[in-house]
Amino acid sequence: VNDRLDSLAWLAALREPCSALAWSLPQWERVLRIARRLRLLGRLGESLAGAGLLESLPAPVVRHLRSEMQFSRWRTTSTCWALDRIAKVLADAEYPRVLLKGAAYMAQGLPNGAGRLPSDLDILVPQAHVLDAQHRLMAAGWSEGEVDEHDHRYYHEWSHEVPPMRHPVHTLELDLHHNILPPVAKVHVDAARLLAHAQPSPWPGWWVLQPQDQVLHSAAHLFQDSEARERVRDLVDLDTLLRHFGAEPTFWPALAARAAELGLTEPLALACHFLRAWLQTPMPADSARVIAASGPGPLRRAWLHPLWAALLMPGEPDMSPPWRQDAAAQLLLLRYHWNRMPLKLLLPHLWHKVRTARRSEDTPAALP
Amino acid sequence: VLNVAATAAPTLAQAGAPAVQRALRGAGLHLDLGLVALRVHSDAAHLAQQLCSVYRHFPLHGANAWADVHVALQRARGLRRWWRPQVQFFCDGRIAFDPFPANAPLPLMEWSVNWHIGRRINDTLLLHAGVVERDGFALVMPAIPGSGKSTLTAALALSGWRLLSDEFGAFDLARQCFVPALKPVALKNESIAVIRGLGAAAELGPEFPNTRKGTVAHLAPPARAVAQVHVPAQAGAVVLPRFQAGSATELLPLEPTMAFTSLSFNAFNYAVLGAAAFEAVVGISHRCPAWQLIYSDLGDALNTLAGLWPGVVNKVRA
Numbered sequence: 001v002n003d004r005l006d007s008l009a010w011l012a013a014l015r016e017p018c019s020a021l022a023w024s025l026p027q028w029e030r031v032l033r034i035a036r037r038l039r040l041l042g043r044l045g046e047s048l049a050g051a052g053l054l055e056s057l058p059a060p061v062v063r064h065l066r067s068e069m070q071f072s073r074w075r076t077t078s079t080c081w082a083l084d085r086i087a088k089v090l091a092d093a094e095y096p097r098v099l100l101k102g103a104a105y106m107a108q109g110l111p112n113g114a115g116r117l118p119s120d121l122d123i124l125v126p127q128a129h130v131l132d133a134q135h136r137l138m139a140a141g142w143s144e145g146e147v148d149e150h151d152h153r154y155y156h157e158w159s160h161e162v163p164p165m166r167h168p169v170h171t172l173e174l175d176l177h178h179n180i181l182p183p184v185a186k187v188h189v190d191a192a193r194l195l196a197h198a199q200p201s202p203w204p205g206w207w208v209l210q211p212q213d214q215v216l217h218s219a220a221h222l223f224q225d226s227e228a229r230e231r232v233r234d235l236v237d238l239d240t241l242l243r244h245f246g247a248e249p250t251f252w253p254a255l256a257a258r259a260a261e262l263g264l265t266e267p268l269a270l271a272c273h274f275l276r277a278w279l280q281t282p283m284p285a286d287s288a289r290v291i292a293a294s295g296p297g298p299l300r301r302a303w304l305h306p307l308w309a310a311l312l313m314p315g316e317p318d319m320s321p322p323w324r325q326d327a328a329a330q331l332l333l334l335r336y337h338w339n340r341m342p343l344k345l346l347l348p349h350l351w352h353k354v355r356t357a358r359r360s361e362d363t364p365a366a367l368p
Numbered sequence: 369v370l371n372v373a374a375t376a377a378p379t380l381a382q383a384g385a386p387a388v389q390r391a392l393r394g395a396g397l398h399l400d401l402g403l404v405a406l407r408v409h410s411d412a413a414h415l416a417q418q419l420c421s422v423y424r425h426f427p428l429h430g431a432n433a434w435a436d437v438h439v440a441l442q443r444a445r446g447l448r449r450w451w452r453p454q455v456q457f458f459c460d461g462r463i464a465f466d467p468f469p470a471n472a473p474l475p476l477m478e479w480s481v482n483w484h485i486g487r488r489i490n491d492t493l494l495l496h497a498g499v500v501e502r503d504g505f506a507l508v509m510p511a512i513p514g515s516g517k518s519t520l521t522a523a524l525a526l527s528g529w530r531l532l533s534d535e536f537g538a539f540d541l542a543r544q545c546f547v548p549a550l551k552p553v554a555l556k557n558e559s560i561a562v563i564r565g566l567g568a569a570a571e572l573g574p575e576f577p578n579t580r581k582g583t584v585a586h587l588a589p590p591a592r593a594v595a596q597v598h599v600p601a602q603a604g605a606v607v608l609p610r611f612q613a614g615s616a617t618e619l620l621p622l623e624p625t626m627a628f629t630s631l632s633f634n635a636f637n638y639a640v641l642g643a644a645a646f647e648a649v650v651g652i653s654h655r656c657p658a659w660q661l662i663y664s665d666l667g668d669a670l671n672t673l674a675g676l677w678p679g680v681v682n683k684v685r686a
Contacts, residue, residue, distance in 0.1 A: 025434060033438060033460045036488070060434050067490035074640045317438065317460040318409065 007034060007314050008278050014043060014236065015243075017051040028061045033317040038232050041065070042072035042115030050114075072115050079103060079118040082170040086123070087205035089140040090133060096207045097133075098124040098198050100177065100217065104208040105237070107201040112240040120164070120173040124209075126195055127178035134162055134176060142167045142174060180217045187224065189262050211245035212258040219271035220264050223308070224336065229329055230314045232278075238271050239279045252287035260294060269295020270308060307332055379591075381424035389416035391428065396438075398429040402548035402597040403492065403538045404485055407435035410473065411442055412455045418474040422552040422573035425591040437484050441473045459484050472576050475584050478554060482535055485549070486636040489538075492547070493645050494636040497537030499546050500529035503681050505604030506546040507673065508537055508652070510630040516611035519559040520661075520669065522587045526569050527670050531593040532601060536636070541644050544651070545600040550593055552586035560585045562666060605680045606631065606658040607673070617672050618662040627658035657683060 010031045013020040023031065035041040045065035048054055054062055083103060090097050099107050100122035106113035125133045142165040147155070155163045160179035167174070179191040194217075197210040209217060215238060222234040245251050259268040272291050275281035283291075296304055310328035380388055391397040392410040397419070399406040410416075437459065444454040444467045453470035456463055457480040464483070468476035486494060498509040498521030507529070511517045518534050525531035532538075536549040552573065555563055560583065563570050571588040606627040631649045632638050638645045657680060663669035 026432075029434060037460045037462060060436070063491045064436065064488070067488060070490040071488075071640055074642065315461060318440070 007316070008232070010034070011040075011232070011236065011279060014040070014047050017048045017053050020044075020048060021053065021056060025058060025060070028058065030317065032061065032064050034314055036064075036068070037317060038230060038314055039117055040115075040233055040236060041068040042117060043112065043236070044115070045069040046072075046115035047111075069115065072117055075118050076106065076114075076116065078171055079106070079121065082121060082167075082172050082174075083203065083206065085140070085170070086121075086137070086174070087203075089136050091205060093125075093129065093133065093136065095126050095129045095132075096195060096198050097205065098195065098207045098209060099201060099203075100124055100180070100209070101221070101237075103206075104201070104214060105240075107203040107206055108208060109202065110240060110244055112237050118172065120175055122175045122177060124177045124180070124191070124194070127191060130162060130176060130178045134165075137165060137174070137176070140167075141169070181220060181224065185224070187220070187263055187266070189220075189264065193262065211241070211248075211251060212255045213262075215241050215245070215255060215271075216259055216262060216264045216268060219267040223267040223270045227329075228308075228311055228332065229325065231312060232314055235271070235274055235279060235312070239275055239281045242275065242281050242283065246283070252284050256287050256290045256294070259291065265291070265294040266296055270304065273305065274308065274312065377427035377429055379425050379594075380420045380428055383420075383428040385416040385420050387428065388420055392416055392419075395432075396435075398433050398435060399423060399426055400429070400433075400597055401550050402532075403536065404436035404489060404549070405434060406481060407438045408477070409438075409440040409442075412470065412473040413443075414471050415441055415455075415473040415477070418573060421571075422474065422586040422588045424571060424588045425594040426589075427594075437481060437488070439477065439481060439484070441477055443470065472579070474573065474586065475554075475576050475579055478551065478586065482551075485536065490637050490640050491541070493539040493541055493638070493641055493648050494549075495537030495539060495631055495638075495649075496535070496634040496636060497631070498534045499532040499537045499601070500524045501532055501546075501601035501604075502529045502674075502677055504601060505677075505681055505684060506532065506601040507604055507677075508546070508606050508631070508656070509609055510537070510606070510634045512608060512610075512630060512634065515609045516559070517609055518553055518555055519562060519611070519666070520609045522553045522555060522559075522563045522570075523566060523666050523670055524673065525553065525587070525590060525593065526563075526566050528674065530596060530601075531589050537631075539603075539648055539652070540600065541641075541648055543600060544648070545602050547600045548593070548597050550589050550597050552588055555585050555587060557582045563587060602684065603652045603656050604684055605656050605676070606652070608658070608660045609669075610660060610662050611664065612662050613664050615662050615664045617665060617668045619672060619676065620660040620662070622658040622660055624653040624658065627656065628653040655684060656680075 032041065035044050041064070045068055048057065048065060049069065054065065102116050102118050103121055106116070144163045144165055147163045151163065155161065160182045161175050161177040165174040165176065179189060180194065181188050194209055194213050197213060198207045199210055201208045208214065218234060218238050218241065222228055222231055259265045269291050272283060272288060276283065276288070307328045310324040311332055315325065388397060392408060392415060396407040396409050399408065440458040442456050442458060443449065444456045448454065454467035455470050455473045455476060456467045457465055457476050459480070465480055495508070496511040498511070498517045500507050500521060507524070509517050509520060521531070521534045531550065532546055533549040533551070534553040535551060538547050538549040540547050560572065560575065564572055573586040573588065575583055575585045577583045608622070608630055628649055631652065635645070661669060661672070
């Protein structure tokens with residue numbers, strides 16, 4: 001084994017935990033750092049614990065795995081509790097309440113449902129009922145944060161969700177969606193089609209998207225988002241979904257067809273490209289061909305693939321990100337804004353952003 | 369014990385700032401705090417000098433040892449460096465907090481490292497408390513705002529008690545004892561002069577004015593505390609200090625429930641650890657006598673606690 005494990009090779013241990021038994025202490029030190037940075041440390045811990053291997057690992061390693069699992073389980077418990085409360089609030093509503101992303105994986109008991117660090121809850125309801133859901137939640141103590149007039153308009157007219165809601169008792173942020181992509185974006189999805197195929201989940205009161213739509217949502221979310229730097233975790237989610245749902249023989253042909261139907265062929269093709277190259281995700285050759293052929297053509301691939309590779313590849317923990325990644329991030333951010341809104345909406349929106357220079361969760365915080 | 373430390377690696381103070389600087393710029397400086405080990409990289413101009421002052425008794429190890437937290441303090445890039453240079457804190461290559469002025473890397477490192485320890489160490493109950501040891505038993509002082517916990521912890525560490533921690537009362541759940549989380553004691557404003565007044569044993573680092581908490585200076589952990597950084601201590605007593613100008617020294621016995629609330633409500637990861645944390649704090653509150661200590665004269669407070677201790681040790685042992 002190489003002394004510097006490849007920055008992606010360790011991901012195999014999420015599926016084959018035994019491979020981690022061969023790692024030396026210096027290799028473990030690096031894996032812990034990279035996994036923590038990618039928010040995959042809890043998942044790694046759960047995989048190893050699930051295989052009964054924690055006892056076989058060196059003590060300084062185990063404490064970090066156990067610590068992160070403890071933290072993740074606490075956040076997961078908080079999430080489940082909040083979902084239980086929200087299910088009660090919406091119990092007699094006459095429309096489906098669909099869990100998206102992390103909460104959906106948790107509700108279905110998928111392998112990537114364990115070890116997460118949930119900080120927000122994503123829920124989809126039909127657009128006609130968003131206000132009703134919001135009023136019910138507000139009556140139960142949820143409230144919109146401080147939102148100025150511009151942001152209010154942004155959320156209600158141009159966005160696919162209402163402003164994030166908070167609750168004095170719950171630590172999570174609640175994102176109430178009426179779609180998975182903004183309605184004004186170049187690539188947008190008819191939410192009614194998603195809702196028409198939603199399925200009940202094992203959690204009472206909660207639905208999830210059908211398997212193909214879960215994959216397409218995850219891919220669209222990753223490849224059409226504003227900040228996708230080092231988002232290997234999303235690829236790992238996709239890998240887990242595809243390995244899990246792909247066991248059903250009808251899944252892959254249906255996935256390719258559904259991507260075409262929803263207009264999400266490009267994000268699916270990009271996802272499959274990186275999943276095959278980086279995570280060796282198995283996919284039937286004929287479906288893979290159809291998906292690749294319906295994705296970006298050779299000219300677009302020639303610049304899209306290297307850009308996304310530079311953006312997604314995790315960096316070395318002791319080094320600042322390579323200039324390639326900064327440049328790729330800038331270019332893809334430009335593309336993101338370009339695709340998200342027509343120019344006549346985008347320019348005033350960006351101008352407002354610059355003026356208010358609002359801080360997002362990922363920007364540095366002042367020390368207490 | 370001191371001889372062992374002297375024959376092994378030189379301390380930071382003995383090695384001197386240039387050697388520490390080389391470590392910071394090269395393979396990294398390894399600092400064993402007991403609860404965790406740090407690896408620090410830096411190209412900041414003042415950090416080596418500042419570490420030599422407040423980590424002076426820590427050994428200058430080879431860099432190959434295991435580290436739990438990896439941090440870097442680097443000069444901030446960009447145009448601002450020409451007129452208002454700053455230093456930036458990185459953990460695992462990520463910026464977590466706003467930068468500090470370039471001449472204050474130490475307080476940035478101390479606060480940021482505390483934040484990361486509090487976030488990632490969840491196999492140990494991290495109370496927010498000062499902990500010192502005498503005769504093998506720990507005196508635990510929960511951090512209640514305005515209590516003067518750091519002042520009292522620093523003074524005790526300089527008068528016959530062994531310093532385990534000023535920030536993290538780190539309670540090992542498996543072994544049911546306190547373990548050192550040894551870092552410089554951050555003193556604020558008036559307490560800096562008070563501790564400086566205790567004499568030459570009070571090894572204080574540089575003063576940093578105008579931080580968010582006013583002026584801050586750090587007390588270097590004494591050599592004995594560093595030498596015993598892996599020696600745990602049984603829980604002995606809980607004392608809630610309260611500095612009250614002009615008051616006579618007074619010890620008021622507290623019910624176990626008061627000890628319980630003051631410990632559990634002042635903890636970093638109490639909620640994260642759930643039932644295990646609850647049971648640990650209930651155990652401490654039942655086993656250990658608890659007092660409120662009202663004082664204005666520091667020397668008198670120290671004498672009172674020293675006089676109290678033989679009785680505590682007898683009671684807890686029995």
